[in-house]
Amino acid sequence: MAQAQAPGQGGTVVPPDPWDPLVRISHWAIAAAVIANYLLTKPGGIWHVWIGWAVLALLGIRLIWGIIGTAEARFSAFPPNPRAAVRHLFDLFGGRAREHPSHNPAAAIMVYALWACLATVTATGLVMTGAKSPVTIAEEKAAVAAGDWSVLVKPDGEGENEGDDNERGLGKAAGEVHEVAANLMVVLALLHVAGVAVESRALGRNLVRPMILGRRRRR
Numbered sequence: 305m306a307q308a309q310a311p312g313q314g315g316t317v318v319p320p321d322p323w324d325p326l327v328r329i330s331h332w333a334i335a336a337a338v339i340a341n342y343l344l345t346k347p348g349g350i351w352h353v354w355i356g357w358a359v360l361a362l363l364g365i366r367l368i369w370g371i372i373g374t375a376e377a378r379f380s381a382f383p384p385n386p387r388a389a390v391r392h393l394f395d396l397f398g399g400r401a402r403e404h405p406s407h408n409p410a411a412a413i414m415v416y417a418l419w420a421c422l423a424t425v426t427a428t429g430l431v432m433t434g435a436k437s438p439v440t441i442a443e444e445k446a447a448v449a450a451g452d453w454s455v456l457v458k459p460d461g462e463g464e465n466e467g468d469d470n471e472r473g474l475g476k477a478a479g480e481v482h483e484v485a486a487n488l489m490v491v492l493a494l495l496h497v498a499g500v501a502v503e504s505r506a507l508g509r510n511l512v513r514p515m516i517l518g519r520r521r522r523r
């Protein structure tokens with residue numbers, strides 16, 4: 305649970321240092337991966353899929369850490385509470401910002417929304433690629449490039465049938481959800497960065513610093 309505030313140098317009360325290495329590394333790796341997959345990689349290309357799988361692994365590890373991790377990283381330290389989030393925003397814009405041991409209630413809602421988008425994007429990515437590993441996809445692409453199309457034929461030799469149509473329909477729907485969730489996530493990430501800037505200004509300290517160094521500046 306929330307750590308008590310500790311006395312700093314000169315007797316001033318300073319908040320605890322909140323972010324352990326797992327939170328920090330997973331945060332920046334996920335942020336870099338989202339930017340790479342949104343802006344740099346070829347959609348559906350092998351790098352895109354590799355990075356997507358890395359995101360899935362990072363998200364899985366971070367969510368397990370939310371149950372067994374350090375006090376501030378646990379879900380119990382930042383429960384989703386829309387009423388508290390609205391109250392927090394009124395306080396923030398009313399000049400009554402205050403410290404929280406983990407994510408503040410508004411940030412908490414944003415964090416859960418970003419995680420939900422990440423989960424949706426990776427799950428639909430897996431549906432579109434038939435959950436084939438990036439290694440298998442690379443091998444199939446190499447075989448097709450070399451003129452061997454047999455890798456794309458189903459092992460049981462099924463022809464066109466209703467099952468194939470359903471599969472195609474599911475793939476198409478997954479692609480649409482993938483695109484919408486990816487776009488929504490990027491909008492939320494921009495709002496998230498704006499929120500970090502506003503909150504940093506209101507609290508008079510840089511919130512990005514502890515997310516990089518794990519420490520808050522001692523006052």
Ligand code: HEM
Binds near residue numbers: 347348425432479
């Ligand atoms: C951080 C995670 C990801 C982001 C931000 C992301 C983003 C995107 C975007 C913006 C598109 C283009 C959508 C369009 O305009 O139609 C796309 C397409 C695609 N993505 Fe992802 N994606 C991610 C993860 C994944 C994963 C995990 C997989 C597969 C395991 C995947 C497979 C695909 C495929 C197959 C396409 C369709 C390409 C096509 O239409 O030919 N993506 N992705």
Ligand code: HEM
Binds near residue numbers: 407511
């Ligand atoms: C696509 C880009 C990004 C995504 C998806 C993202 C997502 C997240 C998530 C999920 C968390 C919660 C971390 C956890 O508890 O494990 C978080 C926290 C945080 N992020 Fe990001 N982030 C992104 C970009 C950025 C950038 C560019 C910055 C810096 C300007 C930033 C600064 C922070 C900070 C300071 C926190 C902690 C907020 C607090 O004190 O409550 N993020 N972010």
